[in-house]
Amino acid sequence: MIFWTLFIPIIALFLILYFSYIDVLFSGKKRAYLIEGNEAKAPDSSEIKNTVVNLVVFAIFGALLDLSISKGITQIYSGPPKTLVDFLFLFATFFIALALHDVYFYWTHRLLHTQLLFKKVHVYHHQSHQPNAWSAFSFHPIEGIIQIAIVPLVAFILPVHEWVLMLFTAFLLFISVYGHCGYELRPNKLNAFNVFNTSLHHYQHHKYVHYNFGIYLNLWDKLFKTDHPTYESSFKKLAEQINEKRSLKTSNHDE
Numbered sequence: 001m002i003f004w005t006l007f008i009p010i011i012a013l014f015l016i017l018y019f020s021y022i023d024v025l026f027s028g029k030k031r032a033y034l035i036e037g038n039e040a041k042a043p044d045s046s047e048i049k050n051t052v053v054n055l056v057v058f059a060i061f062g063a064l065l066d067l068s069i070s071k072g073i074t075q076i077y078s079g080p081p082k083t084l085v086d087f088l089f090l091f092a093t094f095f096i097a098l099a100l101h102d103v104y105f106y107w108t109h110r111l112l113h114t115q116l117l118f119k120k121v122h123v124y125h126h127q128s129h130q131p132n133a134w135s136a137f138s139f140h141p142i143e144g145i146i147q148i149a150i151v152p153l154v155a156f157i158l159p160v161h162e163w164v165l166m167l168f169t170a171f172l173l174f175i176s177v178y179g180h181c182g183y184e185l186r187p188n189k190l191n192a193f194n195v196f197n198t199s200l201h202h203y204q205h206h207k208y209v210h211y212n213f214g215i216y217l218n219l220w221d222k223l224f225k226t227d228h229p230t231y232e233s234s235f236k237k238l239a240e241q242i243n244e245k246r247s248l249k250t251s252n253h254d255e
């Protein structure tokens with residue numbers, strides 16, 4: 001079977017293309033949601049080249065996972081869930097996988113920001129000062145390995161249904177691309193959802209470098225005081241700007 005060999009790079013590429021052409025797909029309606037400027041930033045050739053290399057890294061890791069599955073050495077199981085407990089277990093393992101990845105991402109990211117690793121590895125990712133969808137996987141292949149290793153790691157340490165692992169992998173790729181796409185698509189989220197990170201949160205990471213290391217939850221950055229001091233006020237300001245642009249567009253349309 002070569003399912004995982006193809007699944008990871010294909011989903012990653014699909015998401016990059018989706019967010020790259022979101023403006024065209026929604027006939028310009030998403031332009032108001034841009035974090036900076038009136039045009040989405042086009043990728044440069046090094047971002048595309050680095051991404052292609054990492055799609056190959058993802059395929060190699062997918063192939064290793066396929067091989068491990070065929071040898072029966074992972075904890076992945078299949079077959080339709082039969083009881084309510086089976087179903088609840090699916091939900092629980094999805095959130096456990098996300099929680100594991102949240103902690104894994106924050107601390108590996110902090111590690112990548114130590115002097116030597118930053119200079120030799122992570123600096124490639126930070127060459128994207130104003131990120132776009134192609135920046136999401138534009139990094140040194142060693143970082144590609146660190147980032148995608150969470151998928152087999154989950155498969156080895158957590159009894160996980162194949163559907164859950166697929167959903168988890170697609171979700172982590174989705175959030176990775178969303179965090180770089182240059183659009184803040186949820187400007188009016190409820191305050192109760194402030195615990196979840198936003199696209200602006202990672203956008204600021206590329207701008208200010210030493211802040212905002214987290215992926216899903218704005219918990220570890222708060223706890224370890226690495227949230228950018230202006231993050232919350234910048235988010236409010238951006239939400240106001242987006243809403244203003246949207247209402248301007250609607251009134252222009254009505255005239």
Ligand SMILES: [Zn+2]
Pocket residue numbers: 109113122126205
């Ligand atoms: Zn970084």
Ligand SMILES: [Zn+2]
Pocket residue numbers: 125131135136180202206
């Ligand atoms: Zn980034």
